[in-house]
Amino acid sequence: MSITRILGVGLTLCLAAPAYATGLATCESGPKSGWQATEVLEKQLTEKGWTVRRIKEDGGCYEVYALNESGQRVEAYFHPVTLDPVPTEHDH
Numbered sequence: 001m002s003i004t005r006i007l008g009v010g011l012t013l014c015l016a017a018p019a020y021a022t023g024l025a026t027c028e029s030g031p032k033s034g035w036q037a038t039e040v041l042e043k044q045l046t047e048k049g050w051t052v053r054r055i056k057e058d059g060g061c062y063e064v065y066a067l068n069e070s071g072q073r074v075e076a077y078f079h080p081v082t083l084d085p086v087p088t089e090h091d092h
């Protein structure tokens with residue numbers, strides 16, 4: 001098999017692979033039309049003294065990478081409708 005063909009097959013497999021959630025948290029969040037904006041969550045966390053680095057969607061939740069009020073790096077999950085913290089398997 002030629003190197004070009006091997007690379008082509010590998011690229012095809014990478015592109016065809018679905019994106020999976022990490023599985024640390026899952027939210028029954030309903031349609032995105034009911035979600036609050038990430039800016040609302042960021043403002044809420046900033047007011048608590050957090051420095052938000054990134055907010056993304058994962059498992060139907062908002063996944064937040066930030067420094068908390070103590071300056072510790074955190075990865076936290078929040079329900080996109082209520083913005084309540086969501087426990088993860090690391091919390092147990």
